[in-house]
Amino acid sequence: MNIIVILFPLALGLGLLGLGAFFWCMRSGQFADLEGAAWRVLQDDDAAAPPAEKQAR
């Protein structure tokens, strides 16, 4: 069962990574407009699109 001593911190670490990513998304305002993001995926002219900015928050 000693493997748990390695596996558990690993699992916890991955989870913390996810939590960190969530906080980062929050800071960069990705949850400010949930409707727009769904449609933005479908735009196919990425090259012409204006650069994403952090203004939205």
Place this chain on the structure above:
Amino acid sequence: MAAQDLSVFVRHRDGGIASMELAVDGIRCAGCMQAIESGLGREPAILGARVNLALKRVSVEWREALLRPEAVVDKLGALGFKAYPFVAERQEDGAVAEERSLMRRLGVAGFASMNIMLLSVAVWAGNSGDIDPTTRDFFHWLSALIALPTAAYAGRPFFESALRALRAGAVNMDVPITIGVVLALVMSVAETWTHGRHAYFDGVVMLLFFLLIGRYLDQLMRRRTRDLAGNLAALKAETGTRLADDGSWTITPIAAIQPGDRVLVRPGERVSVDGIIETGRSELDQSLVTGETAPAAIGQGERVHAGTLNLTGALTIRVEAAGQGTLLDEIDRLMNQAVGSRSRYVHLSDRAARLYAPVVHALAAATFLGWLAWGLAWPEALLIAATVLIITCPCALGLAIPAVQVVAASALFKRKIMLKEGDALERLAEADIAVFDKTGTLTLPEPDILNPEALPAERRAEIGALAAASTHPLAQALARALGATAPRTDVREERGHGLSAGEGGDEQRLGSLAFCDAEAEAASVKAQHPGASLIAYRHGAYRTVLALGQSLRLDARATIDALRAAGLEIAILSGDRAEAVAPIAAALGIAHVQAGLLPADKLNLLDSMAANGRKVLMVGDGLNDAPALAGAHVSLSPVSATHLAQAAADIVFLGDSLAPVSAALGISRKARGLMLQNLWFAVLYNAVAVPIAIAGLATPLVAAVAMSGSSLVVTLNALRARSARSSEAEA
């Protein structure tokens, strides 16, 4: 024409970059979003534009040296979108910070409950097999390591709220939650210490997770309504003409006008600020403020209020307040009096909590004492009592109401109805009498020609040009209704009679019936439109009589009928004269009418209705309605309303139609039905789960299944409501 000055809305950043937030009218879909972003992106001076589709806003960044803010608005106009700048809320705003902190707590609780569940599933599986007690203890300690800091962080909103309630000598839903969480954590640590089989760390953290979701939805709802209120203010796009000391003037958004500024109000313009008249004299149409439609004379040194219409002379006003509005002393006193009665309303969720908390506390205490009497050791008895608290904890209750509110609010938003208070839905659903103001609410704010059939199209221009030459209020109203802007210059005015132009057989006259010798034509018009102001026109042998008055809002009749069909009594309380109110009431078939009321009378009438147990829905728009709007059980106001009325109303609707009133009622009733359904489900759930917990059979596994199951059912119920409602909306 002086340019608009928008510089007050611009935020400046390092490197000469300016940014501005705009509320945009007409963003409907992803196509609009792309059109705006790529359209603005093509402009070299604009660094970036980003559309927020949920809020219908655009934020734009550009190089300050290359572009003026007005040009950004023009660019959007060229793309086909009307944009209105507004002052963006600041990050450090209390509500924004509150929402972010809730979201963070929600993230932490979600993370922790997932990781603890990982350990717990292993323990549950092992408990039914042959788990090594050392491994189990290790897993329990790890769970405690995650759960204790998480509970301390994520549970703070509940702990604080419970403490506040206890200090005030009251009990709210957060008290049993706090007791349950703390007891369960303490007992679980003790259990782990003594190598016990069951620990409830997973249940506690999952409980906090679900409760935080409900709390977050509630907060989201509040922020959303506030954002929409911000858009509303911007969409009104009110401007004033500000005079500088050197005599030059600029058209400035109201938000940029400060107390102490001087503004110019021309004849025919609506006064956009509150202040004292410095120069000029005029007549004011105060119908939006007092409900009275007859004009009032006003001169130097007197006070004018935003929302009044300047009829005859140019005025220079020293601003006392812009935007939010100063108050008549009388209205101010009444507002204070009115707001007190609103605060007596108890939310549905609080009412549930009042029933719920004592029952749960009593049950838990009885369980503890019962098991002690049965001969169980006190730690075990306490653990069982804690599981009773945990399992009865209102996960479903916490989600039931906010979830429905969010769904209903978005359904309302689609119909251009803005909810300003989340609990307005509950209150609106209870309304059993609808009280309408007349001027500006049942009728459109501007007077209109009531008998367009008497006005041949080819004569519109000549009558308009004649009317525009006069400063008489009735002629001004006629000119506005005809859209005439260029007055004839050769017009003679006979005070008290009318206007004339031309000579002999080509003479044109506009004025009183006697002046135009049109009494014969007037008789039938008078019979058709009693209460309207009549104005006659004569050109050679041609004579016609026009009736000027306030026309009904679109769908007013259908809305009143729909409200009646929904079981509401209808009444009109107006500040206008009885003769002006009677035809409107007759047209709508409303019998309960009171006219000539002062603001205090309206409030008193509403109070007496409330004292008789009636739940009053008030619809009004004037400054004189504001106390009544604040004092009513629930209140609606059209977007054309005065600032104060809109601030006092719970719900604001856009457009010229009155139909949103009945639509809002329908949606709110459905929403309330769903909330009650969800609450009953929570009761049912407890009826099953509590006996299991009291019997001491609620293992951590049972608690986890019950909790997540009930929360899921409640959420699904809200989603089911959404699909049902949207299909009904399309029908």
